Amino acid sequence: xxxxxxxxxxxxxxxxxxxxxxxxxxxxxxxxxxxxxxxxxxxxxxxxxxxxxxxxxxxxxxxxxxxxxxxxxxxxxxxxxxxxxxxxxxxxxxxxxxxxxxxxxxxxxxxxxxxxxxxxxxxxxxxxxxxxxxxxxxxxxxxxxxxxxxxxxxxxxxxxxxxxxxxxxxxxxxxxxxxxxxxxxxxxxxxxxxxxxxxxxxxxxxxxxxxxxxxxxxxxxxxxxxxxxxxxxxxxxxxxxxxxxxxxxxxxxxxxxxxxxxxxxxxxxxxxxxxxxxxxxxxxx
Numbered sequence: 001x002x003x004x005x006x007x008x009x010x011x012x013x014x015x016x017x018x019x020x021x022x023x024x025x026x027x028x029x030x031x032x033x034x035x036x037x038x039x040x041x042x043x044x045x046x047x048x049x050x051x052x053x054x055x056x057x058x059x060x061x062x063x064x065x066x067x068x069x070x071x072x073x074x075x076x077x078x079x080x081x082x083x084x085x086x087x088x089x090x091x092x093x094x095x096x097x098x099x100x101x102x103x104x105x106x107x108x109x110x111x112x113x114x115x116x117x118x119x120x121x122x123x124x125x126x127x128x129x130x131x132x133x134x135x136x137x138x139x140x141x142x143x144x145x146x147x148x149x150x151x152x153x154x155x156x157x158x159x160x161x162x163x164x165x166x167x168x169x170x171x172x173x174x175x176x177x178x179x180x181x182x183x184x185x186x187x188x189x190x191x192x193x194x195x196x197x198x199x200x201x202x203x204x205x206x207x208x209x210x211x212x213x214x215x216x217x218x219x220x221x222x223x224x225x226x227x228x229x230x231x232x233x234x235x236x237x238x239x240x241x242x243x244x245x246x247x248x249x250x251x252x253x254x255x256x257x258x259x260x261x262x263x264x265x266x267x268x269x270x271x272x273x274x275x276x277x278x279x280x281x282x283x284x285x
Contacts, residue, residue, distance in 0.1 A: 084108035116185035118178035
């Protein structure tokens with residue numbers, strides 16, 4: 001079982017995913033701006049400005065309202081999935097069923113990968129299937145009079161076989177994009193887990209090295225302390241011997257030598273006492 005490291009893996013993963021989500025949200029802001037402006041641009045073809053501006057504005061309101069009121073939830077990302085599907089339906093209508101407009105949903109599906117959440121493909125898939133199945137049926141069975149009200153779903157014959165092929169191919173694309181979103185998230189988690197393990201191992205090595213260094217330092221301090229303690233007795237003995245010798249001679253020259261020896265011995269005694277005192281403090285700490 002992995003012990004708690006200085007760098008908590010779950011916290012790091014949460015921080016990483018939060019950063020990725022923030023960057024993805026910034027990208028989506030540009031994407032939605034392009035989608036909205038594309039709706040305005042397409043409106044020039046068949047004078048569908050009410051649809052381009054109206055539906056486009058509603059889409060933006062849906063997304064940013066969900067993001068604003070549910071700040072601590074990723075629900076707004078699912079709203080984004082629905083909004084992108086609605087944009088596809090808007091473009092199809094604006095271009096009077098131009099078949100190429102159906103491909104915009106594949107772009108939307110690919111864009112959703114940046115959130116690394118495969119579940120975002122589900123609302124997109126459901127809405128596309130319901131939209132295509134419902135409008136294909138209504139165009140072929142209800143609004144099939146060339147002189148009557150037009151539905152503008154597809155300019156080609158969208159029979160059951162075409163619908164099935166279309167839906168299956170779209171489902172394959174959605175599935176693959178969902179898989180890549182799942183794969184990228186798993187890869188990110190494994191990469192972060194590896195970094196956390198390496199960081200934790202490095203911490204263990206550093207702690208071990210620090211402990212070894214402290215142990216070695218402590219052993220050295222004990223050695224110095226004991227050595228200084230062992231030196232105190234012979235140095236004191238030398239000082240006493242010099243004092244005794246000075247009391248048993250009147251030779252000035254010899255007394256001078258003894259005094260020089262005493263001064264040297266006293267310096268050694270002061271140094272030993274100083275070392276003994278400092279090493280004693282370090283050993284006690």
